[in-house]
Amino acid sequence: MTDVSTPITQDLVTIPRKLPEGPLNLVGLTREALREALVAAGTPEKQAKMRTGQLWQWIYQKGVRIFDEMTNLSKEYRVLLAENFVVAIPEVVSKQVSVDGTRKYLVRIAGGHEVETVYIPETDRGTLCISSQVGCTLTCSFCHTGTQKLVRNLTAGEIIGQVMLARDDLGEWPEPGRNPVNTARLLSNIVLMGMGEPLYNFENVRDAMKIAMDPEGIQLSRRRITLSTSGVVPEIARTATEIGCLLAVSFHGTTDEVRDKLVPINKRWNLEALLDALRDYPKVSNSERITFEYVMLKGVNDTDEDAHRLVELIKGIPAKVNLIPFNPWPGAPYERSSNNRINAFAEIVYQAGYASPVRKPRGEDIFAACGQLKSATERSRKSRKEIAAEAGIG
Incomplete structure (x- = not known):
């Protein structure tokens, strides 16, 4: 296992919010960064906090992106804003809708x-699964995204922009004069389970989620x-203290030998190190289970032996176990366990006192199910044999 003193921040280029020749995009800025930008553009210091609050509500509460439509700002101030800033989110290249209602968006970002x-x-919620990186560095052998090379981190604006574009598509921004708090939420939950490892892009993920929670x-x-993390141990505690959201762990193996192949980050932070970090997770409780x-x-x-080992490994951690039937993709070196095997595994976990729901695959017909995400432009040409060889099962 690599020493935890080794830097874990990836050496990736994150596209800056401001291009040298263009206006600054306000989407994704923290409140303090937004205030500083307004002051730098000529907003008087005494007005900066008020103007920050006004813009924040227009952008994130009302979904307005044209300064001229921000009617509680003077015409002169709207001109100043238009000369220096934009309110822009990623572009939806295409949308596919599954027979089960799942929607998959192909989203184009800078570059x-x-x-x-x-x-x-x-029936009781609407969940948006968002991406945090272009591609992924973890090369989990069962995951389609893992066969795509890592390109770069997403900016905070590109992360929260995914939430905003989904609200656009769902028609969820409030109508003028309507209180958004008292309306039904079509997009009620966010899961960071899309492309990339969120804890390898911690600061941008944190800033985006603070906007979502504001x-x-x-x-x-x-x-x-x-x-959801694959196990970036040094950043797990920061998730609780700096974001405060719920935590999920891509576990998938009950021995280091198996998990090394399925989730290669295990070679750096093995099961013992990961489980120690989870037991110490500041927010773990019976009401906020991992x-x-x-x-x-x-x-x-x-196998039954795997189920029993899993129960022993997580003993003492308030937890639930989501069992995910493998979602196949072209060239995948694995097969889905049978329903009988999944149910037998679930029963062992349940009898040990842990909730063990079996996740119903969603959007399989449009390759939107768990582990299937992969953008068309970065699609790998790896064969089944090559993928299996990398997974160590060939």
């Missing part, structure tokens, strides 16, 4: 790169946001 975002409607903006409760995500792979990690 022409593309990521995928998925909206999953359910009571004068999009107004999502921190308990309606779940961050979710262990466990993809069911036929003949790999789905």
Whole structure:
């Protein structure tokens, strides 16, 4: 295992919010950064806090992106804003809708790169699965995104922009004069389970989620946001203290030997180190359990012995176990466990006192299910044999 003193921030280029020859995009700026930008553009210091609050509400509570439509600002001030700033979000290149109502957006960001975002409607909620990186560095062998090379981190604006474009598509911005707090939420939950490892892009993820949770903006409760990590141990505690959201862990293996192949980050922070960090997670409690995500792979990690080992490993951690039937993709080196095997595994976990729901695959017909996300422009040409060889199962 790599010493924890080793820097874990990836050496990636994040496209700056301001291009040298263009206006500054206000989307994704923290409140303090927004205030500083307004002052630098000529807003009097005494007005800066008020102007920041006004713009914040227009952008994140009302979804307005044209300064001329921000009617509580003077015409002169709107001109100043238009000369120095823009309110821009990523472009939706295409939208696919599954037979089950799941929507998958192909989203273009700065530099022409593309990521995928998925909206999953359910009877009691609407969940948006958002991406944090272009591609992924973790090369988890069962995940389609893991076969795509990592390009760069997303900016905070590109992350929160995915929430904003989904609200556009859902028609969820409030009508003038309507209180957004008292309206039904089509987009009620966020999961950071799309492309990329969120904890390798911590600061941008944190800033974006603070915008999502802001009571004068999009107004999502921190308990309606779940961050999923493959196990970046040094950043796990920061998730609780600096974001405060719920935590999920891509677990998938009950021995280091198996998890090394399925989730290669395990070679850096093994099961013991990961579980120690989870036991110390500042927000873990019976009411805020850690979710262990466990993809069911036929003949790999789905035996009764695996189930019993899993129960022993997580003993003492308030937790639930989400069992995920493997979602196949072209060239995948694995097969989905049978329903009988999944149900038997779930029963062992349940009898040990842990909730063990089996996730219903959503959007499989449009490749929007868990582990299937991968943008078309960055699509790998790897064969099944090459992928299996990298996973160490060939």
